[in-house]
Amino acid sequence: MNQTPLNVLLVEDDRDLAASVADYLLLERISCDHAYNGQAGLTLASENPYDVILLDLMLPRMDGLAVCEKLRAQGVDTPILMLTARDTLDDKVAGFDAGTDDYLVKPFALEELVVRVMALSKRRSGQMQKLQVADLEMDLQSKSATRAGKPLKLTPTGWTLLETLMRASPAVVSRQELEHSVWPDEVPDTNSLKVHMYNLRQQVDKPFEHNLIHTLSGRGFVLKEE
Structure with a gap:
């Protein structure tokens, strides 16, 4: 278990998945803010400091790629872990081009999610513009x-x-x-x-x-x- 509490932002429109992720992260002493659409996620990520952003690719109002691009254009250097059911090379390339730092394909094990979050939290993103x-x-x-x-x-x-x-x-x-x-x-x-x-x-x-x-x-x- 990590010693210093982390604070992450989860942008995910699947409420059941979001609740499961948030509950599991809390067990690992990782607090989790949540947004159900891309626009709300962009606002929270722009106005608050987070250790890691967990960003779904397919979101209402603004998709994950657009959110990622806008955050990097603003100079936000918070590491971003993209969550998606798409696992083709082209999809991953598009995500990295938009400014994501890591990629996790659904369905994923919550234990692996925590490992990725912990690794990303130790650095700032090199993807910002x-x-x-x-x-x-x-x-x-x-x-x-x-x-x-x-x-x-x-x-x-x-x-x-x-x-x-x-x-x-x-x-x-x-x-x-x-x-x-x-x-x-x-x-x-x-x-x-x-x-x-x-x-x-x-x-x-x-x-x-x-x-x-x-x-x-x-x-x-x-x-x-x-």
């Missing part, structure tokens, strides 16, 4: 970044640093974590991060009224709106 904090946006598909609509000129290192900070926001990222994101094998010298962070601030903060990148003495860096 956009990151956003305040008026700062990163489009991960086009590899472009803007603040208040103004394009930012980022070096590859600057891009990696900014992406790391935005994915963690509003949490603090330690100096060591930032260094490892850029130089996973060996940090060049003690001043390298300082120089790159200075250059990043010149792009992200200097031309604008409010700073988004903040240094926390002894802790690291955080990217957030004050």
Whole structure:
């Protein structure tokens, strides 16, 4: 049994299946919010933090693929497990293209569902298309970044640093974590991060009224709106 309670969102129009899943997850100390149609699921997933989203493919009002695409376009990085009776390769490819992280074919064993949920809960999704904090946006598909609509000129290192900070926001990222994101094998010298962070601030903060990148003495860096 997991030690830290998880919170998942189940978007499933089959009420009997949804009740069975929710009851079983509760036994595993996994709390479960529930939506019976795609539009309601999209709203809940957009407005609340979840560890994992369990998303049925065939849903009223908005199908699972559309929900998944919209969430990724919004920058939601919650891992998504697609639940469906369709098991062809084309169906799976369509799901992954839409931004799902894993696939479980109905009927499935509830024990397997829990195993998948636990695995997905340990990471954020790599499927999202956009990151956003305040008026700062990163489009991960086009590899472009803007603040208040103004394009930012980022070096590859600057891009990696900014992406790391935005994915963690509003949490603090330690100096060591930032260094490892850029130089996973060996940090060049003690001043390298300082120089790159200075250059990043010149792009992200200097031309604008409010700073988004903040240094926390002894802790690291955080990217957030004050």
